Amino acid sequence: MARNIIAFSVLVLFFFSTGCTKQINPEAWIRINQLGYRPSSPKVAVRCAKSDEALTDFELIDVQTDKVVFTGKTGKAYGSYGPFAQTYRLNFSEYKKPGKFKIRAGQAESPAFAINEQVYDNAAEFCLRYMRQQRTGFNPYLKDSCHTQDGYVLYGAKAGLKDSTYVDVVGGWHDASDYLQYATTSANATYNLLAAYRDFPAVFKDQKQANGLDGENGQPDILDEAKWGLDWLLKMHPQKNVMFNQIGDDRDHYAMRIPKMDSVYGRGYQRPVYFINGEVQQRGKFLNNTQGTSSTACKFSSAFALGATIFNAADKAYAGKLQEKSLTAYQYALQKPGVTQTVSVKSPYIYAEENWVDDMELAATLAGKLEEAQKYARQEPQTPWLGTDTASHYQWYPFINLGHFELAKQLTGASRDTIVNFYKKGIALVQNKAKTNAFNRGVPFIWCSNNLTTSFAIQCFWYRQLTNDTQFEELEQANLDWLFGCNPWGTSMVYGLPANGDTPVDPHSAFTHLKQYPIDGGLVDGPVYTKIYQNLIGIKLNDPDEYEPFQSDVAVYHDDYGDYSTNEPTMDGTASLIYLLAAKQGEQLK
Structure with missing residues (x-):
């Protein structure tokens, strides 16, 4: 009986995820500043995909109302970069009203982010x-x-x-x-x-x-x-x-x-x-x-x-x-x-x-x-x-x-x-x-x-x-x-910032590795050329690479204790x- 309930629930979730909203492309992503954007500052997201998909416009959506509040042109297709076959800069600097939003471009949606004057506070x-x-x-x-x-x-x-x-x-x-x-x-x-x-x-x-x-x-x-x-x-x-x-x-x-x-x-x-x-x-x-x-x-x-x-x-x-x-x-x-x-x-x-x-x-x-x-x-x-x-x-x-x-x-x-x-x-x-x-x-x-x-x-x-x-x-x-x-x-490159964001959790640090102490606010080294990573001494990943789809011959970044070159x-x-x-x-x- 329990398995039947679970199966029914999965079907319901599938229906609502495919029938009631636009299907999300699992091979396309929209990258944003997780801290958010000030109203008067330049505001640009990047749409990146594994396929060479042509786009002409994108939408800024109010998370509270689920309504489109701004439509912008994708502009120039920048082509391949790292692991991606196609990339676009999505510029929504014209929109200056505060709130919480997400961006949709083709079959990709961004995480929610804020626009307000307080995004950098504290x-x-x-x-x-x-x-x-x-x-x-x-x-x-x-x-x-x-x-x-x-x-x-x-x-x-x-x-x-x-x-x-x-x-x-x-x-x-x-x-x-x-x-x-x-x-x-x-x-x-x-x-x-x-x-x-x-x-x-x-x-x-x-x-x-x-x-x-x-x-x-x-x-x-x-x-x-x-x-x-x-x-x-x-x-x-x-x-x-x-x-x-x-x-x-x-x-x-x-x-x-x-x-x-x-x-x-x-x-x-x-x-x-x-x-x-x-x-x-x-x-x-x-x-x-x-x-x-x-x-x-x-x-x-x-x-x-x-x-x-x-x-x-x-x-x-x-x-x-x-x-x-x-x-x-x-x-x-x-x-x-x-x-x-x-x-x-x-x-x-x-x-x-x-x-x-x-x-x-x-x-x-x-x-x-x-x-x-x-x-x-x-x-x-x-x-x-x-x-x-x-x-x-x-x-x-x-x-x-x-x-x-x-x-x-x-x-x-x-x-x-x-x-x-x-x-x-x-x-x-x-x-x-x-x-x-x-x-x-x-x-x-x-x-x-x-x-x-x-x-x-x-x-x-x-x-x-x-x-x-x-x-x-x-x-x-x-x-x-x-x-x-x-x-x-x-991912953010700062441990714990923003809260509830995608930030480092397994840095090359004794505090986190041995005692699970948070190293709040620490800026990690950041991505390196793949050739540098491959030639460094003593690097060995301890866990499966959650960012594997985004590694390339250009550069790598690992949220793994074993990688002192990118995550220390x-x-x-x-x-x-x-x-x-x-x-x-x-x-x-x-």
């Missing part, structure tokens, strides 16, 4: 959860401490520090799902948090104490987090002739575990602390390609300088210390002009940064040395990855020239126009690639492609702020839309996203 705050969870020293999520005995010095002879000398560098953030700590990524993350508060202070709330636990302390939580980063950077630059580049190395990767104490480095629970000497350092069988002290030291200097400005009103003594350290860090950068790379012992993977004049430009600008800053700006007008098909891992970090924005704000006339045009030319290089496909995708699928996507969207936003020129606004929005589901896989969250990428989301909410508040 998104930046949500991502701050991940930053707090990455804290080392006292970790407010675990309500426990970790790595409290760091560390012992390596390569410190230039400052008279013998190898194995103890130095207190406890604090800061773990870099990703491993527990290494890098000054270059941490300083950049700190700068982004500070800049987000400076530019959009109304976005942020006070719901946490300085230690990250619940409770107000009279200071927005984003400044608590930024100060956590600053305090650690102060430890990593304790004297004018002493600066450290990283804590730990890839020996950390021996196993996934919840952070506590690590004893794999041969010095009890201490980890190695690598001194910045401007020279090549060990990389297992190889050496890294460090050539100087500038790239990391200038990131220190810029974070300290911006911190000094922001904290001056509340704590003049602290701000004065930051200002002093900003100046000594800038001098450290001049010791040996050139790039500082990270160290790896067992594997071939490092942060292979190769540019440094962009860091000098930003630090010089914040120090008020505008002529020097312009000299550095002319040496790297466009960040080198813009418009290219590939790059090495973190080769052109931090993926955006932060200095151009700060410098342009302080210049006038032709000098200002020159710097602004550097941004414009870089954006145009990406646009030339993006306009050939329906996703407006011009960012290469290299490791941490989501970080590049975030940084590029910020560059477009800053160009628009500096000029009021909106010609790249749709491209800017397309990169943000990509991060939240308007991509071939139809990063602290610095998340900090950049916090700035971008604050900017989008800030626009609404203005």
Whole structure:
């Protein structure tokens, strides 16, 4: 009897799904920004299908009434992209009324999405959860401490520090799902948090104490987090002739575990602390390609300088210390002009940064040395990855020239126009690639492609702020839309955002894998070229690939713990996203 009831129910469902509504094509999809769209912003979805189906129009449907409220033309057929035979951009920017909607094009329907002014509310705050969870020293999520005995010095002879000398560098953030700590990524993350508060202070709330636990302390939580980063950077630059580049190395990767104490480095629970000497350092069988002290030291200097400005009103003594350290860090950068790379012992993977004049430009600008800053700006007008098909891992970090924005704000006339045009030319290089496909995708699928996507969207936003020129606004929005589901896989790239959306659930993270702890707000690395994925060491999917229909010879993305190349969250990428989301909410508040 029970089986008969079930069979009857299935028949009823089949009748209503085929007879009373349009049949849904299982081989066609409509990708949307799951966060939703602001009424005044560009609003574009992408229709993609396995078959070469010709379409002429699409419908925007009010979910509450099931009535068509807008009909648009599909326009140009963009042809194949990745796993799809045909793709279209469905532009409904003309429709500006708030509500909840879905899009229908042919026999495909999108998930429901919102149009209203509040779609970005609290998104930046949500991502701050991940930053707090990455804290080392006292970790407010675990309500426990970790790595409290760091560390012992390596390569410190230039400052008279013998190898194995103890130095207190406890604090800061773990870099990703491993527990290494890098000054270059941490300083950049700190700068982004500070800049987000400076530019959009109304976005942020006070719901946490300085230690990250619940409770107000009279200071927005984003400044608590930024100060956590600053305090650690102060430890990593304790004297004018002493600066450290990283804590730990890839020996950390021996196993996934919840952070506590690590004893794999041969010095009890201490980890190695690598001194910045401007020279090549060990990389297992190889050496890294460090050539100087500038790239990391200038990131220190810029974070300290911006911190000094922001904290001056509340704590003049602290701000004065930051200002002093900003100046000594800038001098450290001049010791040996050139790039500082990270160290790896067992594997071939490092942060292979190769540019440094962009860091000098930003630090010089914040120090008020505008002529020097312009000299550095002319040496790297466009960040080198813009418009290219590939790059090495973190080769052109931090993926955006932060200095151009700060410098342009302080210049006038032709000098200002020159710097602004550097941004414009870089954006145009990406646009030339993006306009050939329906996703407006011009960012290469290299490791941490989501970080590049975030940084590029910020560059477009800053160009628009500096000029009021909106010609790249749709491209800017397309990169943000990509991060939240308007991509071939139809998934958000941020853990838990939006709630009830298609977001990562099985990232390469010990927190989720071992304890099922949510890593709310963490931005994962993002899709990579299939050739990169196939040649990486130690990747093995643990479960059937739910995104298998959307993988291609172009790029892959896996929501699987075993894929550290596409599904590992990063602290610095998340900090950049916090700035971008604050900017989008800030626009609404203005």
